[in-house]
Amino acid sequence: MRIAFYAPLKSPNHPVASGDRQMARALIKALEHGGHDVELASEFRVYLREPESKSFDALEIEAREEAARLTRLWDRDGKPDLWFSYHLYYKAPDLIGPELASTFALPYVTAEASHSSRRNAGLWADAQALVAGAVEQAALNICFTQRDRHGLADAVPDAAFGMLSPFIDTSAFRETPARGCPTRLVTVAMMRPGDKVESYRMLAQALGSIGHLPWTMSVVGDGPACDEVRAQFAGLPANRIEWLGAIEPAAVPDVLYSGGIYVWPGFGEAYGVAYLEAQAAGLPVVAQDIAGVPEVVRDGQTGFLTPPGDVAAFTAAIERLLTRNDERTLMAAEARRFILEERSLRAAAAHLAELLAKIP
Incomplete structure (x- = not known):
């Protein structure tokens, strides 16, 4: 036609x-x-x-x-x-x-x-x-x-x-990725008022509770609320967070491959293309059981979906994957299979x- x-x-x-x-x-x-x-x-x-x-x-x-x-x-x-x-x-x-x-x-x-x-x-x-x-x-x-x-x-x-x-078009994720750093967290999200800022705020609160663990994080994204977003993370050690700003879509897979866990609360997400890409790159997801997120993340299989607004539960899910590498590895493999074969x-x-x- x-x-x-x-x-x-x-x-x-x-x-x-x-x-x-x-x-x-x-x-x-x-x-x-x-x-x-x-x-x-x-x-x-x-x-x-x-x-x-x-x-x-x-x-x-x-x-x-x-x-x-x-x-x-x-x-x-x-x-x-x-x-x-x-x-x-x-x-x-x-x-x-x-x-x-x-x-x-x-x-x-x-x-x-x-x-x-x-x-x-x-x-x-x-x-x-x-x-x-x-x-x-x-x-x-x-x-x-x-x-x-x-x-x-x-x-x-x-x-x-x-x-x-x-x-998603999985062609950019077909090759088996090199093993990324298991304690490297990754987030890819625009910085604009409303739900995005609310998600960044919750993420900052969660990370502030697990400073005793050896995590680092890469953040891809920019927008009109950039200053407000960065202010939410001001209390965290600057050397733990890499602010990459807006990058070309073709460069996103390499950032994902470098990490071990994808973290994004997901307030107001219709479903979230970034969740699909993260899983295609072999990253289990930590998000909330909210809006359309359950349509793209399988709770307990390709990541963890926590109750909406529950910062403690969201934090605990991140901590679990940071401290249980065997479980993280199994979820990573299932996440990649799920996207490459079914999505x-x-x-x-x-x-x-x-x-x-x-x-x-």
């Missing part, structure tokens, strides 16, 4: 690296691996940072112009066979796909759409109504987590759903092909 791919929140060509951009690129690769011809339909960005009518009105005007452009293009060169929209939610509804799909009689598909009744207020309620309308129209809504599926089903009970487990691009492409084949 000729598939028009669109990601309203962030184009796969966006210059800033993130899990959204990475998953958009992985989905395109998976679709192409399944034999489809994928074209990026538009780079028009829809992002409502705040629920402001003026901003939304401006986006709607741009959306009409972009839809008109695609209409002219398709009238001239022929329409695609399917519209595929990635990551719709209350801050990033699809303002062009549903109308174009209806006009050109195209099957409309969403992936990783979400709906939260907590956001049904003011302008964001209007934006969520657009998401719900798109989900209802869709021939298929591909959910990455049960949490998202339940949220969508509550809002649009009669919608068509399918499940696709979060995955690879190849596995995702095969399942995605099965899902799309069922669309009338």
Whole structure:
């Protein structure tokens, strides 16, 4: 099929690296691996940072112009066979796909759409109504987590759903890694206000309780809250923490390979691409049993998931892996097997092909 791919929140060509951009690129690769011809339909960005009518009105005007452009293009060169929209939610509804799909009689598909009744207020309620309308129209809504599926089903009970487990392109992790330092902790996360800062704060609190153990840590990440994040770790010995800042995605595997344990609390994580990469590199994970994290980490097998907000439990899990190297080694091997065999691009492409084949 000729598939028009669109990601309203962030184009796969966006210059800033993130899990959204990475998953958009992985989905395109998976679709192409399944034999489809994928074209990026538009780079028009829809992002409502705040629920402001003026901003939304401006986006709607741009959306009409972009839809008109695609209409002219398709009238001239022929329409695609399917519209595929990635990551719709209350801050990033699809303002062009549903109308174009209806006009050109195209099957409309969403992936990783979400709906939260907590956001049904003011302008964001209007934006969520657009998401719900798109989900209802869709021939298929591909959910990455049960949490998202339940949220969508509550809002649009009669919608068509399918499940696709979060995955990554594992090609960068195929070679057997050199043995990293078992007491080297690794974190890869952006530094921005809200859940990210909260996760860094919890991590700093945990590390402050295990100063008697011989750990060191590499931190990959940067952002507007960088100073606030570093301030959380000010009470820890400076020589224990290596601040690497933002690095190219291609350099991340080497950082992961150098470590022994991946640590990140995970407040607000949809699921967390970084958890998948860490396990692919052979690092067991310590995180919280929160949000979508359980969809990508197998508690007791590829890492430990601790109760939300329980700093003591989170700390104890890190200490356990630091002091029980045999257990850490077994978890490391299972983590790597789990990702390479079950959460690879190849596995995702095969399942995605099965899902799309069922669309009338």
